[in-house]
Amino acid sequence: MNFLYRFRGGILGLFAVALWIFPHASEWIPASSGLLALLGIVLRVEARRVIGEHTRESEKSAPELVMWGIYAKIRHPIYLSNLCFCYALILFHLGWQTVSFAFAMFVTLFVFSLAKAEDSFLEKKFGELFLKWAERTPMFFPSSFSTSKEEWTCQTGKRSVLKAFAADRWTWVWLIFCTLLLILRRYVEVPFAL
Numbered sequence: 001m002n003f004l005y006r007f008r009g010g011i012l013g014l015f016a017v018a019l020w021i022f023p024h025a026s027e028w029i030p031a032s033s034g035l036l037a038l039l040g041i042v043l044r045v046e047a048r049r050v051i052g053e054h055t056r057e058s059e060k061s062a063p064e065l066v067m068w069g070i071y072a073k074i075r076h077p078i079y080l081s082n083l084c085f086c087y088a089l090i091l092f093h094l095g096w097q098t099v100s101f102a103f104a105m106f107v108t109l110f111v112f113s114l115a116k117a118e119d120s121f122l123e124k125k126f127g128e129l130f131l132k133w134a135e136r137t138p139m140f141f142p143s144s145f146s147t148s149k150e151e152w153t154c155q156t157g158k159r160s161v162l163k164a165f166a167a168d169r170w171t172w173v174w175l176i177f178c179t180l181l182l183i184l185r186r187y188v189e190v191p192f193a194l
Helices: 003-004 006-022 032-049 078-093 098-126 128-136 161-167 169-189
Strands: none
Touching: 006 078, 006 098, 006 169, 032 078, 032 161, 078 098, 078 169, 098 128, 161 169
């Protein structure tokens, strides 16, 4: 699992290349792709407002167990945002066809594997504290959206939206790059593509 974590960006990059090789479905782009991308942005920025940049390393690290803010409702909001972005790119490029579900299944299994590995790491590091938090906090989908004030109070102070956005600047560059390539793919014939 350390291999998957260390090379997670590269693996997602290979996913993007594989997606690019397939021809686009039609001129019609499902609106759900834009909604998923927007949800991915909101999740990622809110998660970064709470935790900052410390997850950008190639090795797992956790100076503290973050259990407040969005992490009071979802254990893995950044992984969930990755899923939203990947699903958005799949729908944008392929639409609702059979191969779209194959891509979505691959990405889902990959991200779920990363989340499970991170849970194991956090359990080893934080023990009972992690287990209590994991018991009441679902991996990806919150059981309710009601919150108490203290659940959303950041222990170290929330950063601004701009700083949170800047903390993931290379993610945004990569997403813009992939999106532009997929747009270009619609208008330029690629000789080696499927």
